[in-house]
Amino acid sequence: MVQMKILGIETSCDETAASVVEDGKVMLSNVIASSMDLHAQYGGVIPEIAARSHIEVILPVIEEALATADCTWDDIDAIAVTRGAGLGGSLLIGVLTARTLAITHNKPLYGVNHVEGHVYANFLTATPLPDYTMRTAQPVFPTLAIIVSGGHSQLVLFRDHFDYTLLGRTQDDAIGEAFDKVAKIVGLPYPGGPNIAKAAERGDALAYALPKAKVGKYDFSFSGLKTAVLRLAQAQIGETYQFPSIKLPERLNEAQKADIAASFQHVAIETIVDKAKLAFDEFGPKSVVIAGGVAASQELRRQLLNVIPIPIEFPDLKLCTDNAAMVATLGYFHASKGQPVADPYRLAIEPNLSM
Numbered sequence: 001m002v003q004m005k006i007l008g009i010e011t012s013c014d015e016t017a018a019s020v021v022e023d024g025k026v027m028l029s030n031v032i033a034s035s036m037d038l039h040a041q042y043g044g045v046i047p048e049i050a051a052r053s054h055i056e057v058i059l060p061v062i063e064e065a066l067a068t069a070d071c072t073w074d075d076i077d078a079i080a081v082t083r084g085a086g087l088g089g090s091l092l093i094g095v096l097t098a099r100t101l102a103i104t105h106n107k108p109l110y111g112v113n114h115v116e117g118h119v120y121a122n123f124l125t126a127t128p129l130p131d132y133t134m135r136t137a138q139p140v141f142p143t144l145a146i147i148v149s150g151g152h153s154q155l156v157l158f159r160d161h162f163d164y165t166l167l168g169r170t171q172d173d174a175i176g177e178a179f180d181k182v183a184k185i186v187g188l189p190y191p192g193g194p195n196i197a198k199a200a201e202r203g204d205a206l207a208y209a210l211p212k213a214k215v216g217k218y219d220f221s222f223s224g225l226k227t228a229v230l231r232l233a234q235a236q237i238g239e240t241y242q243f244p245s246i247k248l249p250e251r252l253n254e255a256q257k258a259d260i261a262a263s264f265q266h267v268a269i270e271t272i273v274d275k276a277k278l279a280f281d282e283f284g285p286k287s288v289v290i291a292g293g294v295a296a297s298q299e300l301r302r303q304l305l306n307v308i309p310i311p312i313e314f315p316d317l318k319l320c321t322d323n324a325a326m327v328a329t330l331g332y333f334h335a336s337k338g339q340p341v342a343d344p345y346r347l348a349i350e351p352n353l354s355m
């Protein structure tokens with residue numbers, strides 16, 4: 001066992017985050033400053049606003065992560081930073097900051113993949129911090145990872161660290177994106193996921209039959225579902241497909257909104273769970289993990305437990321959405337499994353980085 005404390009830095013979207021994780025499993029700090037409130041009024045993340053917010057808060061966020069972990073720079077063995085995927089301007093702030101700190105404090109630097117990072121939230125098993133419900137054990141390989149976020153929807157089979165196969169992915173919208181778009185149709189604020197979930201509690205998930213796309217065995221498609229919701233909402237108020245979606249919220253009543261939210265959530269989640277079950281049956285993984293913002297969905301957790309015949313441990317809700325603890329954890333495995341160290345004078349961002 002390599003004893004190491006890693007400082008993780010994450011700025012791929014609207015969260016500025018820093019965290020210190022020990023030995024790839026003990027979360028000593030997890031600091032997140034979000035510019036979400038600044039974006040909510042626009043119904044989505046505005047890249048320029050996100051980048052400016054990162055610049056304003058990144059150093060205090062890192063200072064707080066070190067202080068909460070009771071660490072000085074001498075205690076930090078390496079720095080891990082998200083280099084992609086994400087918004088270019090946002091990634092740049094994190095990567096340039098990490099590069100500068102790696103040079104001035106003479107620390108090894110690792111550039112990590114944000115989407116892979118989400119999976120590593122499942123490797124955190126302990127924390128002295130209050131208010132977290134941690135997994136009791138790390139996943140065992142082979143592991144089936146269900147990655148569902150605002151930018152990604154994919155099924156990945158991990159045989160080991162850094163040895164994985166992408167089984168399938170979305171052909172168009174990510175599932176989180178679909179939640180965000182459907183939220184707009186029924187007049188709920190950004191981010192759509194948690195707001196749809198709340199509205200769905202008052203609705204009937206079987207009120208409306210919505211379609212599941214026919215795509216490759218382990219692939220997904222959510223753009224057709226989003227359009228079906230739009231047509232359904234227009235039909236419910238007796239209008240045609242030409243009726244502007246922006247005026248739908250004022251015409252739909254609360255019961256209709258709740259039923260649309262519940263029916264959409266049910267089908268969108270079932271689409272993911274159907275394919276996860278297929279993959280489970282074909283590959284017989286020892287662990288199944290969920291990762292990414294939509295992994296916070298209680299409906300996803302409920303449906304998975306119904307169909308997957310092995311016990312599943314879920315990450316704390318706060319570790320599903322963007323954070324730096326997952327980045328520090330993945331960084332630990334980069335360092336301990338001999339992944340190449342990045343050149344702090346050259347590490348580049350990769351906004352379109354895929355797994």
Ligand code: KG4
Nearest residue numbers: 149150151176192193194293294297321322
């Ligand atoms: O992973 P994440 O924080 O950012 C990306 O890397 O994309 O994911 C954000 C996404 C948003 O689309 C948000 O609507 C969705 O996660 N989300 C949820 C829930 N909480 C967040 N979707 C469904 N149910 C939730 N409870």
Ligand code: ZN
Nearest residue numbers: 149292293322
């Ligand atoms: Zn993310």
